[in-house]
Amino acid sequence: MLKEFWQYISNSTENLVAKKMGFLTESIAMEARANRCQSSWGVHYQHCQKAILSASIRAVQKRTVLVLGAGSLYDVPLQFLSTEFERVLLVDLVFLNSARTLVQPFDNVELIEHDVTESLERIMVGFPFVDTPASWLDDPSIDLVISLNLITQLPLIPVRWLIEHFEVSEQEGDILGKQLILAHLLYLQAFNGEVCLIADREGVEFDSTGQETDRFDPWWDVEPPSIAHPKVEHCWQWEVMPVGEVNRHKSQKNRVEVSFL
Numbered sequence: 001m002l003k004e005f006w007q008y009i010s011n012s013t014e015n016l017v018a019k020k021m022g023f024l025t026e027s028i029a030m031e032a033r034a035n036r037c038q039s040s041w042g043v044h045y046q047h048c049q050k051a052i053l054s055a056s057i058r059a060v061q062k063r064t065v066l067v068l069g070a071g072s073l074y075d076v077p078l079q080f081l082s083t084e085f086e087r088v089l090l091v092d093l094v095f096l097n098s099a100r101t102l103v104q105p106f107d108n109v110e111l112i113e114h115d116v117t118e119s120l121e122r123i124m125v126g127f128p129f130v131d132t133p134a135s136w137l138d139d140p141s142i143d144l145v146i147s148l149n150l151i152t153q154l155p156l157i158p159v160r161w162l163i164e165h166f167e168v169s170e171q172e173g174d175i176l177g178k179q180l181i182l183a184h185l186l187y188l189q190a191f192n193g194e195v196c197l198i199a200d201r202e203g204v205e206f207d208s209t210g211q212e213t214d215r216f217d218p219w220w221d222v223e224p225p226s227i228a229h230p231k232v233e234h235c236w237q238w239e240v241m242p243v244g245e246v247n248r249h250k251s252q253k254n255r256v257e258v259s260f261l
């Protein structure tokens with residue numbers, strides 16, 4: 001707890017929205033969780049890194065790679081991308097000091113703190129309207145885009161924020177959640193380069209005896225648009241919450257899928 005408090009005051013994010021709405025706190029908690037769950041999360045990170053390696057083979061040219069939701073960077077094959085591409089742009093709302101240290105040896109790697117929904121400033125002051133993101137769409141050098149364990153996370157904090165601070169109803173929150181997911185999909189489809197989506201597609205909860213207790217759709221029931229209907233290239237189970245992590249009687253596994261849009 002003390003360590004996490006120290007991280008909070010020592011991590012300088014320039015993004016005020018990230019601090020105010022709780023994304024910085026969430027990133028610190030995520031990092032602590034990743035360290036506690038090293039064995040199960042490590043396997044997931046290896047799968048993600050391999051998926052990015054395979055995705056880069058599909059890029060016809062290797063000028064710029066854009067990774068959205070890079071966060072901790074544990075799931076990013078940094079050395080590989082830095083060697084393979086002329087420019088590596090890593091995007092997230094928050095980068096902790098640990099991520100800043102990891103990129104230091106690489107001259108062609110940039111960390112960019114940016115809201116990929118381009119809607120949070122408005123949501124923070126109580127307007128539940130979703131913009132269509134446009135950043136980097138005009139950069140013709142982007143040959144590969146990776147959306148990395150991000151899409152299902154986009155609605156979580158904004159919807160909770162609006163319900164808690166602006167008396168937005170559950171139903172309105174649900175609509176906004178769906179809109180955020182859909183807008184991200186449409187944004188990805190608008191790129192000219194190769195686009196790889198790495199995302200959890202299903203969550204399953206178990207009791208302490210290993211019996212399934214719940215199964216849910218982390219995409220808020222949004223179907224990928226039919227024109228994209230991404231073909232799943234690869235998938236794995238991520239033990240996101242081993243028994244004892246949050247609750248002694250509960251665990252959770254997510255099915256993570258890799259697809260190309």
Ligand SMILES: C[S@@+](CC[C@H](N)C(=O)[O-])C[C@H]1O[C@@H](n2cnc3c(N)ncnc32)[C@H](O)[C@@H]1O
Nearest residue numbers: 069070071072092093094114115116117149153
């Ligand atoms: C599940 S984490 C994945 C991060 C990283 N790939 C990893 O596994 O450590 C989701 C990431 O999405 C980021 N994120 C959530 N909403 C965002 C937004 N609107 N814009 C940019 N990043 C966002 C969070 O800061 C977090 O780092």
